[in-house]
Structure formats: structure tokens, C-alpha cells
Amino acid sequence: MEKNEITTREKLKTYFETGKYPTESQFAELIDFLMLKDDVLTNKELVDLSNRLASLDNGYITYRTNSIEEEKFPIVVRPKDEEDQVFVISKTDDKDEKRYFQGSAPYTIRTQKFSVEDLGENKYYYLYSLIDDSYATNRLFGNNLTAFPDEFELGTVENKKFYIQISKQDFEKKISNLHTRFTLVNKTEIPVQYALYGNYWSNKYTSEDMVTDHYDLSDSLACFYKADLTEIDKSIECRLYDADGDKLLMTAHLLPEQKNQNVWAGSIITGVRNVRIECDYENIAK
Structure with a gap:
């Protein structure tokens, strides 16, 4: 084989065609072509492999x-x-x-x-x-x-x-869980989801009622919303209440004709144990 000639699978197969007798050098060429379990990749091979992986869609x-x-x-x-x-x-x-x-x-x-x-x-x-x-x-x-x-x-x-x-x-102290109940009342036909973030605690987006397990490092929670309104020409208003006193704490606006993601109402829920979220079209609920 020429010094700079690239060995291909097709070329290796020709050495073992019916009636042929592979030589010692051809067997050596086959072995050198294989990747064995204990082989260590060269720096060039590692770079080539990394570049191939970068193009994967996985x-x-x-x-x-x-x-x-x-x-x-x-x-x-x-x-x-x-x-x-x-x-x-x-x-x-x-x-x-x-x-x-x-x-x-x-x-x-x-x-x-x-x-x-x-x-x-x-x-x-x-x-x-x-x-x-x-x-x-x-x-x-x-x-x-x-x-x-x-x-x-x-x-x-x-x-x-x-x-x-x-x-x-x-944290130089014991950490305990705090529990706040969240109830979502969605008066629209559009799926609205919310997610909560506290100090070292958060949940994934959900449209279900839930009880938090956030921590007493800071008895506070931020509430975010998402809803796909790309096909809707009306905005949605989500109002968050302290359900025990029916006190409005904050309001978020989900904009029409947009895929609303991570919409924050701009306030923090502090020390509340029972929360109700009501979502309705903004031109209906005033």
C-alpha cells in the first residue's frame, strides 16, 4: 500500500476474496484498521470524533x-x-x-x-x-x-x-420545609401553567393544584406563568390572591398572539399559606 493511501473497507475486502491468499502485511493492515478495546485514541482522532459528535442531532x-x-x-x-x-x-x-x-x-x-x-x-x-x-x-x-x-x-x-x-x-443551621397550598382556577379554554421559585427550591410548570415544600431559608416564592396565545387575539389576566383573606397580591398579563414564556407578575409571595390563582380573559374579568 502507498504510504499516504487511505485504507477503505472495500480495499480490505479485496484481500479476502475467494481464491486469494492474504499476505502477512495485508493481515497487519486489517488489524491496524480495527479499533481494539484497549486502544487509546490519538489527539487527532479525539478531535475528529469530537467534531463528528458536535454535528449529531441527539x-x-x-x-x-x-x-x-x-x-x-x-x-x-x-x-x-x-x-x-x-x-x-x-x-x-x-x-x-x-x-x-x-x-x-x-x-x-x-x-x-x-x-x-x-x-x-x-x-x-x-x-x-x-x-x-x-x-x-x-x-x-x-x-x-x-x-x-x-x-x-x-x-x-x-x-x-x-x-x-x-x-x-x-447553611450553619437546620433547614425545614414550609408548605403553601396553590389552587389554579382557569376560566379560559387556553391551558395556563404556573411555576414557583423559592430559595433553593422550585417546581416544574404545572396546571394542577399543588402544595409546596419550599424552605425556611426565606419564606418567599416567585410565581411565573406560561401559555400559548399565538392563535388568540385576547390577553389573559392571572390574579393571585391570599385565599385566607381574599386579598389580591399580584397580577400577571399574558399577551395575545404570543407564546408567553416565564411571565413574572413582578412581586414576591411572602409568608402566605393558602393561595388562589384566577385566570380569565382580560376584557371579561375586571
């Missing part, structure tokens, strides 16, 4: 940990058309690691049971995840708080990206 997980030593955090990814994949998140020395999903979107993301070491008196694990740059899930777990449950669903990746970060936090 989704991917990017993760980072800090203050984590021997702990393991399994994340289960279920593609639309493949079996589940498990990505075990471990120590990354506070830098991002990236892995690609098999199969096609949507990808459902959930946890497996996390096996974690015994935490100090005021230390907790903090989990932050972000799906498609859309919404985040934040949670503290461990110590006196509930351990992260098996099969906790983090959400569904519709596009490509899922980011997760896990770290240890020392």
Missing part, C-alpha cells in the same frame, strides 16, 4: 459537581425510541462533563436512588437542573430533609439540552 446531558467526593448520582434518560440509559454523575472537579443520549427526543429525565454519605449536622445536597434553557428544578435533600426519592422526574427534554449540577451546601 440530545445530551451536561453535568458538574463540587464538594462531592465518592458520592454517585444515577440519572436515567428514557428516549422516545430506545431503552433507558443511565448516566452516573460523580466527582467532576468543578468542571462540566458532557455525554450524548442515544435515540431521539423527547427524553424523559428522572433520578435513581442516590446513595450518599452521612452529612454533617447542617450540610445538605443541592440539586439544580435546567431543561432546554426553559425551566429549572431546585432542591435540597439529605440530613433532616427527605432524601431524594427514587424515580423523581426532573422533566422532559423536547429539544436537546439537559444540565444538572450537584453540590454540598453548609
Whole structure:
């Protein structure tokens, strides 16, 4: 073979055609062509592979940990058309690691049971995840708080990206859960969803009633809305009340002919235990 000639599969096959007797050098050429289990890629091969991966249309997980030593955090990814994949998140020395999903979107993301070491008196694990740059899930777990449950669903990746970060936090005090009930009354035919964000706590968007488990680090919550009004020429007004005193706390406006995403009412809910959200067309409810 010429020194700079590229070996192809077709060329290798010609060495083993019926009636031919492959030579020692041809067998050597075949072996050199193969990628064996213990082979280490050269820098050039790694760059070529990275460039090929960058052109994939598959989704991917990017993760980072800090203050984590021997702990393991399994994340289960279920593609639309493949079996589940498990990505075990471990120590990354506070830098991002990236892995690609098999199969096609949507990808459902959930946890497996996390096996974690015994935490100090005021230390907790903090989990932050972000799906498609859309919404985040934040949670503290461990110590006196509930351990992260098996099969906790983090959400569904519709596009490509899922980011997760896990770290240890020392708050120098015990953290307790606070519970606020949210009831959604939607008087329109348009699906309206809301999401809540507190200090180290958030939920994914939902149209269901819920009870929060936010923390007493700060007894406050921010409320965000989303609704697709691209085919609607009327705006929707969502009014949030302290249901115990029927006191209006804040109002959000969802604009017509737009895909409203992450609409914030501009205020913080503080120290309220029973909330009612009423959504109606703005020209009806005044």
C-alpha cells in the first residue's frame, strides 16, 4: 500500500476474496484498521470524533459537581425510541462533563436512588437542573430533609439540552420545609401553567393544584406563568390572591398572539399559606 493511501473497507475486502491468499502485511493492515478495546485514541482522532459528535442531532446531558467526593448520582434518560440509559454523575472537579443520549427526543429525565454519605449536622445536597434553557428544578435533600426519592422526574427534554449540577451546601443551621397550598382556577379554554421559585427550591410548570415544600431559608416564592396565545387575539389576566383573606397580591398579563414564556407578575409571595390563582380573559374579568 502507498504510504499516504487511505485504507477503505472495500480495499480490505479485496484481500479476502475467494481464491486469494492474504499476505502477512495485508493481515497487519486489517488489524491496524480495527479499533481494539484497549486502544487509546490519538489527539487527532479525539478531535475528529469530537467534531463528528458536535454535528449529531441527539440530545445530551451536561453535568458538574463540587464538594462531592465518592458520592454517585444515577440519572436515567428514557428516549422516545430506545431503552433507558443511565448516566452516573460523580466527582467532576468543578468542571462540566458532557455525554450524548442515544435515540431521539423527547427524553424523559428522572433520578435513581442516590446513595450518599452521612452529612454533617447542617450540610445538605443541592440539586439544580435546567431543561432546554426553559425551566429549572431546585432542591435540597439529605440530613433532616427527605432524601431524594427514587424515580423523581426532573422533566422532559423536547429539544436537546439537559444540565444538572450537584453540590454540598453548609447553611450553619437546620433547614425545614414550609408548605403553601396553590389552587389554579382557569376560566379560559387556553391551558395556563404556573411555576414557583423559592430559595433553593422550585417546581416544574404545572396546571394542577399543588402544595409546596419550599424552605425556611426565606419564606418567599416567585410565581411565573406560561401559555400559548399565538392563535388568540385576547390577553389573559392571572390574579393571585391570599385565599385566607381574599386579598389580591399580584397580577400577571399574558399577551395575545404570543407564546408567553416565564411571565413574572413582578412581586414576591411572602409568608402566605393558602393561595388562589384566577385566570380569565382580560376584557371579561375586571
